[in-house]
Amino acid sequence: MAELIGRRAVFHSEADFQHAFAWTLHSMQPSTEVRLEVRQAGGERVDLLCCGPQGRTAIEFKYFTSRWDGTDPVIGEQFRLREHAADDLARRNFIFDVARLEGLCAADPTLTNGFAIILTNHQPLWAPPSRPRLTRDQHFRIHEGRTLTGTLRWGTEGSYYMDNERNLIGRYTLAWNDYTRLEGVNGQFRWLGVGIRVPR
Template sequence: MAVQMDQVLSCLAEQRPIFHSEADFQHGLAWQFRCMNPDSSIRLETRPFRGVRLDLLVHVDGVRIAIELKYLLAGFNGVVAGEKYELPSQAAQDISRHDVVKDVVRLERLVAEGWADVGWSVTLTNDSGYWRPGRKLDPIDASFRLHEGRLLSGTLGWAAHAGSGTTHKRDLPLALTGTYECLWRDYSTVTDARGREAAFRYLCLAVAGTEGEQAVDSRTNATVAEADPRLGLLLAGANAREEILEAAKMLAAHAHDGTFTLTEIIAEIRRRGSRYAEGTVRTHVVSRMCVNAPDHHATVYADLERVGPARYRLVG
């Protein structure tokens, strides 16, 4: 079953339009993934690196999805679907924006080093200050702003006049490999105890690919070629796809039924001395180049068809 984060969150919103905490949101999203993909494997709070905890690691349809979550709150007091909710006003939006970008940097590392094939940063909030442009002329967190239409790229850091209380343990610049467009989506609308409506919206930033190649969901982020022409060349010119196709053709020619496995593709790519990491090859085979794989990318190719567990054949 194809995994689309928008679809997962839309289904989740029908059951859980609001959460008590980030941990509640984490558990709810994991449960929704499992309901929609019964054969998936889901782990919470894994530790891929020392000192790093990943909110969710989902294995579904041969794809490893790393997910980082943020639940950023304005105050809310009310009863929703018969359940009482008392949400605090968290404030500190500048720090929270920084931490969202830090999540993306972390996901880029996880994907680049082969711990995951796809990464998702998911931010859910009822605080409109995150999706609306601020009014301050020179905010200390200008680099980390997440308002609608904002492009995140390059090395981001605090403004020079940021205080040490804000930047404590967050003083190092954050370097993004990819370019990400902030496009907010409606999640739910709930009514508080005074009869006022509160809108929840979410932001998804997608990460995939390695060695500077940034693949993004067409409904969530800007396309690579538009965001960065240098990265667009990787998609349009000689790349991992061409090397994988050459290896696949050779393997298919020597197989009695014309099929081959992901392991055989990786081994052949290595034998040929390819510069591409295993994570890149895996992502291309199981997702980008496969016609019946989960749809994660803006740019996909109908090159391969999955005919069994980790087994493929050429299309056409």
């Protein structure tokens, strides 16, 4: 991600982010084979599979944006980012990635580890709630300093939606990183990465 910052300040879409990340990784480590949208046993696809001398790593990406219009100062390209709605679904889907990567790593002995990444300019994703209150996605919060572990349930007491429940094997304390700060409203981008390594 540190290398990518010097090449691209912003991306048109999640697919654009994935491609730029894969391109940068391969240019840094030519011995690492990178493949996008790799089908796994059971029919699931992994956004990026990296194969090198150290083993195989599965990476999942999320790119959630607030509206921003401007120019990438690195490459001089014009961007018009759209507003994504539903913060709760962005949080949920990121944690779904973490849980899915745990499952893939546990099931496939050739998969050394996994990594879930979200890049966003949507400040409520990394900021702790301004006041404590019960929400249906309270177990799925991903703000700075939060620890994810154990059973995460969607809903409130007596009204849980079981299809969204996830059980995490690992324990992950979340630390957000600055990506870039561009001109205008919603110009600050930050990223969060969660590394997954399941005990054998």
